[in-house]
Amino acid sequence: xxxxxxxxxxxxxxxxxxxxxxxxxxxxxxxxxxxxxxxxxxxxxxxxxxxxxxxxxxxxxxxxxxxxxxxxxxxxxxxxxxxxxxxxxxxxxxxxxxxxxxxxxxxxxxxxxxxxxxxxxxxxxxxxxxxxxxxxxxxxxxxxxxxxxxxxxxxxxxxxxxxxxxxxxxxxxxxxxxxxxxxxxxxxxxxxxxxxxxxxxxxxxxxxxxx
Numbered sequence: 001x002x003x004x005x006x007x008x009x010x011x012x013x014x015x016x017x018x019x020x021x022x023x024x025x026x027x028x029x030x031x032x033x034x035x036x037x038x039x040x041x042x043x044x045x046x047x048x049x050x051x052x053x054x055x056x057x058x059x060x061x062x063x064x065x066x067x068x069x070x071x072x073x074x075x076x077x078x079x080x081x082x083x084x085x086x087x088x089x090x091x092x093x094x095x096x097x098x099x100x101x102x103x104x105x106x107x108x109x110x111x112x113x114x115x116x117x118x119x120x121x122x123x124x125x126x127x128x129x130x131x132x133x134x135x136x137x138x139x140x141x142x143x144x145x146x147x148x149x150x151x152x153x154x155x156x157x158x159x160x161x162x163x164x165x166x167x168x169x170x171x172x173x174x175x176x177x178x179x180x181x182x183x184x185x186x187x188x189x190x191x192x193x194x195x196x197x198x199x200x201x202x203x204x205x206x207x208x209x210x211x
Contacts, residue, residue, distance in 0.1 A: 001068075005058050005180060005205035013038040017056050020203070029055040029095050041201065042074070045184040047084075048195035055095055055183040058205070063177035064091070066148045068206040071182065074199045075105050077137035082190040083107065086198060088154075090147040091178030096121040099175060100183075101145045101154040101168070109134050111141060115152055115168040117175070126152065126170035133158050140201075180205050 007020035015033035017026040028036050031054040035046045045054045067090045075084055084105045092098040096118060104112040114128040133156055135141060144162060145154040153169035155162070184198040 001206045001208055003204045003206050004064070005203060007043070007058075007203040009038050009041050009043045009201055011038055017043050020058065023205070024059050027057045027059060029057065035195075042199035043201070044197050044199050045182075046195040046197045047184055047186045050186050050190055050194075051188045053087075053095060053183050053185040055089075055181055057092060058180040058203075063179065064205070064207050065177045066207055067091075067146070067180060068148075069143075069145045069180060069204070071143050071203045072201045073103060073141045073143060074138060074201075075135065076196055076198070077192060078109050078135070079105050079107050079186070080191040081107060082187040083112075084190070084196065084198070085185045085187065087181075087183045087185075088143055088145050089179075089181040089183065090145065090152075091175035092181040093175070093178050095183075097175065098178060098181065099147055099152055099172070101143065101152075103141060103143065103156060105135060109136065111135055111156060113154065113156055113167050115154055115170055117172060119174055126172055127168040129167050132156060132167050 005023035014037050016036050019025045037044050086103045087100040089098040089100045102114045110131045111133045112130045113132045116125040150171045153166040155167040
């Protein structure tokens, strides 16, 4: 199945992420336009203030029902005092209504993973797993997130080979369609020197796949 969105970030863009290799133009939500850029082969979100969920939306001109999303994420340093939360979102209507898999980069070099939904601005966790992998500043975390019918499932890995077991999974019927999005937030109380620039690469979104 050919992806409806492919982004290898080989372009240059400022005040946003521009248009990916395959798929329609992106848009942003929260923070300043200058927090978003593309260059040196990655898409960047600059976190210059705390507790702001800076978000990039891949609208690709149509809502998607089922989606198979893979993407790479890099945080620049191990977090201090409070974690960084990175979300990959499916069936995204807006920042207040979507499904998500969240990578919580904690202060001990571990990654916690959770699966959830935001409905009318209220987060609900559907499944979670602690200490699913380790990270260092500048290391790459690979993410795979599938939304199919009422089923949601995700896994992450930091090595070269994807495993076959889904780390978190659940079922839910809150949303039937929407866009793909990514977000980055450093929680209140974090003491890393700001800005902390989180980068993304190798995004692929497929629809119409089989299981």
